[in-house]
Amino acid sequence: MNSPAPQQARPVERPLSPFMLGQYYRFQLTSVLSFLHRMTGIGLSLGAVLLVWWLAALASGPWAYASFATHLTAWYGQVLLLGWSWSLLYHLCNGIRHLVWDLGHGYSIPVAYRSGYAVVGVSVLLTAAAWGVAYGL
């Protein structure tokens, strides 16, 4: 019953989580893409608020829209739009990957990696295409 009294008051210094990331734990494409699916989903939920803000500003008239448009066309607005457009297209492509899994296909490790690289590639290409259209390239 009697546990020995601690020899020293100072606690032993042990590494705290997430110390293992990168050093001892090797990331896999599959888990990173799964994590990204959820993160982009949360980001897109916030982006949906901006979509409503955009439409509400448009419905409120030219002055309200002009003040919204200054933020939209500013560098930070464009950076956010770039992030949201890629998030949406990534979530869409990886969502299709999920739907294929739901149908029972593509579960083997090599196929899961190939579809993972495809999702990253296609989402980047689609984002580049959308911005190419936007800037008339």
Added chain:
Amino acid sequence: MASDKPGALRSPLGRARGYGSAKEGVHHFWVQRVSAVALVPLSLWFVFSVAQLPAASYGAVKHWVSAPSVAVALVLFIPTLFYHSMLGIQVVVEDYVGGEGSKVATLLVLKFAHALGAAAGVFAVLKIALGN
């Protein structure tokens, strides 16, 4: 099906009722996928249409939203987007918010916020499209 094999973990009664421990069966799973399928064409249309807009021009953007086909597509897109968002956020909250009270409270606030977002978005589109 695996559950039909003898020795399956699921009881025949449980299989007949089909609702599992959450008492709602596969409803959440299914509507998440239905809204996802609907959002594939809608969001591709949205991204590539908005990309072509002169975003800073009030007149041009208003003219675009006022077109009947665009207004109808937006009225379909916005509630589907918020519904799909709610289903996804619900899973995140259920995963990370501990305690039944704070979990239900967080879900209620977020569900109301999503309903508000969808209503405000649809109202804005209708005001632009139907107003003069």
